[in-house]
Amino acid sequence: MLFDFKVLSIGHLEAGVSGKAPHYAVKFAERYGSPADNYLNAGAALYRLDELLEDAKNLKDNFDKWVPEDNRWAPWVGSEIISYYGVAFVTCLEWHARSRLVDLLTFKPSAAKTDDLRVIKEKVVIEMFAANVTLPAIVGAVTSVSNLDDYLNIFARIFEALGQQIDAWAALKAERPGTGKPWVETVEFDDLYNLYSSRHDLVHEIGITRIGHINVRDRLSPNEALRIGDIVQRSMLAIESALTRVAPADFPNLLDIQGQPVSxxxxxxxxxxxxxxxxxxxxxxxxxxxxxxxxxxxxxxxxxxxxxxxxxxxxxxxxxxxxxxxxxxxxxxxxxxxxxxxxxxxxxxxxxxxxxxxxxxxxxx
Structure with missing residues (x-):
């Protein structure tokens, strides 16, 4: 016999009675606070990015086979969808920062700040109690990570709360073990900044960069998508490398030096x-x-x-x-x-x- 059921929380029932949907932050906290849907962690962000890079590589191989470079228009004109890898890359950065902020507030509630509670109005508090969700999860839902500065400032805050004198920017510039090179080259920081602005343009605007003359459109080639994705991956691993080195053993969702989840x-x-x-x-x-x-x-x-x-x-x-x-x-x-x-x-x-x-x-x- 097969069973297909889902137990509704009190919050869902109350929302149904009142005719109003729960606050988006409460829905987020419920969704990712479930042990069966526990993907709000740094390991999930890195896993998703790895999948995207593999997907982009496979797409590039197909283009190289069926549309050889000699037959391509210059600048690149291939498939519009390739540019949307940039949207997914930013999502991985955002998920990484949000998840680690939730980890910090779960591990050390005293690290919470007044600004974290700016949207926690009376209605949201009532819904939180009804849905039995945590404050760290609510903060993770409402925190904005709309540019590179937001991303790095969250990690600067985490290192400071853990009593570590680590600059998040410096962590990206630190030497990558076994390479003799920094995790992120100085010139690559512009790529990270531009990634956010390109993402904003892609999801909010339809201007000359989207439907102008083919020579002035802003789009990624398969090679460029892979290059940008690699920068994003190195950025996330640089932060995690620093966190692995200094975080207490009981800090939530720790990764090892290879970026794999610790048991x-x-x-x-x-x-x-x-x-x-x-x-x-x-x-x-x-x-x-x-x-x-x-x-x-x-x-x-x-x-x-x-x-x-x-x-x-x-x-x-x-x-x-x-x-x-x-x-x-x-x-x-x-x-x-x-x-x-x-x-x-x-x-x-x-x-x-x-x-x-x-x-x-x-x-x-």
Whole structure:
């Protein structure tokens, strides 16, 4: 039997009753706050850009085969659609900056600024509560990344919030490992600035650059599209390289030095081991023998490990969690591990608030 259903949130139901659509920022936060649609991250932006570059290369190969350079009009006149790679490239830059701003505010809520809340009116706040979405996701939805300065300023803010004296502009000019060259050449900054203005022209205007004489139209050739896309990719990787180097291990959606996502689950499991050791050490302050842990702690820890193992077995094997289009298992593995992590943190925080563990009261509590 096949099931095709979607559970509506309270926000959707209230919107239906009132006849008004939810605020666009709330809809955005709902859409990309779902574990099954978790694409608001730097890895997704880089993956999308890589796909676009592969697509552009395949298109160039086809043009080279069927429309040899000797038969082409100069300047390039081939296919209008090639210019729209520029729109997609800018979208990748925008997604990169927005996603990392959401990561920052999720990791460090105190990094929020008054300007972040400029559109959070009373109506939006009510919808946020109804839809159960987070403030960082709302800020990510409303943040404008309309030019290169906006893009780099967001990352300058992130580095500053992390206590790092890193200039985002300098990060792009830093030496790319193994090349002896900067990530982005000085002359290529003009290409990045012009990319935004060209994108604006493409999606908002129809002027001489679109329908004027064929000699004065502004369009990308396949080679130029690949060159610009490569600059964009190097820019994003330069920023991520700097972030990988300085960000804490628990910063959300970290990438490795190759630009590949770091396993969130592996980090959580390592943290669970560290916290379990801390809890075991803390219990020795409340036993008759200072070097011995509470006798119930070992069995509790073993039982928790067995429970997690059984749940993971269920997640790995459940037919309802296997889908060719949506990855449901990894988000559930992470949710399962986080439940243990949150509990251990709560134990440590609770004990720390009540007792001075380094000097416990005489006798056992």
């Amino acid at each position: 969130t689950l592996s980090h959580i499991e390592e943290e669970i081991g560290r916290l379990e050791k801390s809890v075991g050490t803390m219990t020795t302050a409340f036993t008759d023998e200072p070097v011995e842990a509470d006798p119930n702690w070992g069995p509790a820890k073993t039982a928790a490990a067995d429970y997690l193992a059984q749940e993971r077995k269920f997640i790995d094997g459940a037919s309802m969690l296997h889908n060719r289009y949506v990855e449901m298992r990894e988000p559930l593995r992470i949710a399962l591990a986080k439940s243990r992590l949150d509990y251990l943190r709560s134990v440590i925080d609770m004990v720390g608030e009540v007792w001075d563990v380094s000097s416990p009261p005489s006798g056992n509590p």
